[in-house]
Amino acid sequence: MSQDTWFITGINSGFGRALTEQLLAAGHRVAGTVRKEGSVDDLTGRYGDRLWVARLDLTDRARIRTVVDRAFADLGRIDVVANNAGYGLFGAAEELTDDQIDHILATNLTGSIHVARAALPHLRAQGRGRIIQLSTYGGQATHPGASLYHAGKWGIEGFMESLAKEVAPFGIEVTIVEPGGARTEFRYDSLRTAAPMPAYDDSPAAMTRAAGDRSRPSLGDPAKMAARIIESTTRTPAPLRLVLGSDSHRFITTALRDRLADIEPQARTAASTDWTG
Structure with missing residues (x-):
């Protein structure tokens, strides 16, 4: 078995911890980040x-590049760069504070973007690599109270779908992972409301107030x-999206069908705005 090296953000819990434990047990190397030393x-x-x-901390843009370098x-x-760190924030849009909005986007969105950008020069120099982005079915479907x-x-x-097209000529591939609900600490320890x-x-937004209910695993x-995430890195070409969980598959396929049902009948009116001069 070849020995791979992974860089994973947020290895102290959840998917980051599970990935790290399985990779190390199989003989691979892991470079992992944590927010709390000793965890x-x-x-x-x-x-x-x-x-x-x-x-x-993914909100520290300068340190991201220092740590990756x-x-x-x-x-x-490093063969695989896995953007895993992130957290959930639930509540109606009007209920959220400005600081809550800024922090979650700095962590879940721009933090992941800067990790990928910091890794790209190194992956290009290697002539190969894989970027794994942990997302969720909530990157394709929506619920009220989680805007x-x-x-x-x-x-x-x-960002990642576009990036995949940009870096393909350099031997770098991208996979977006879309898990459904999982029995991790996400809903209990890291969830913010x-x-x-x-x-x-x-x-309808009030439904998310029960998200941390431990009686509903x-x-x-x-x-x-x-x-499954680890196994996906052995596939060539890389899957652009990796759907995990029957609930994820159900939510995503329903959302995509609904979106098409709304858009497809608009073909004639869409074309009516084309330039005809």
Whole structure:
């Protein structure tokens, strides 16, 4: 088995932790980032120098480039760059504060963009590489009460889909991962919610207020999902999108069908605005 090296953001929990554990157990190397020092000491104690760790907050743009550059310098080659770190923010758009909006977009959208941009010069120099972007079915479908979470995910999917076309000539491939609900800490420990406004108590947006209810576990198995993500890096060409979970597949296909049903009948009116001079 060939030894690959991965760079993964947010390895202390969730998919980042599951990916790191499986990769290290299989003999690969991982360069991982955490927000809190010491949060993966159990893994460094078990795997030694096969796990490289740095502290990183994705809202710190300058440090992103420093950490990525140092990882490539220290490890010599990185085969897969996985943008995993992020969090959820739920609440009606009117309920959210300006700071909440700025922070989630800086983390889930522009943070991931800057990680990818920092890695590109190194991947181009190698002549190959794979970028994995953790998204969600919420990058294709929407729910009320999650407008800013969707904004970040739809934004990063558009960026990555365009990037895939830009970097293909350099041997760099991109996969956007779209998991459904998974039994990770996402819904319980990292989820943030807006202060509720009474005006929205009986609105569709109020459904997200129960998102952290532990009596309603998610459908997906994060270990199985991590295994599918790792397996996808052995495929050539890379899948542009990797849908994980029957709920994800259902939400995405329904959203795409609804979108087509709305757009396809507009062919004649769309053409009516073409220049005819």
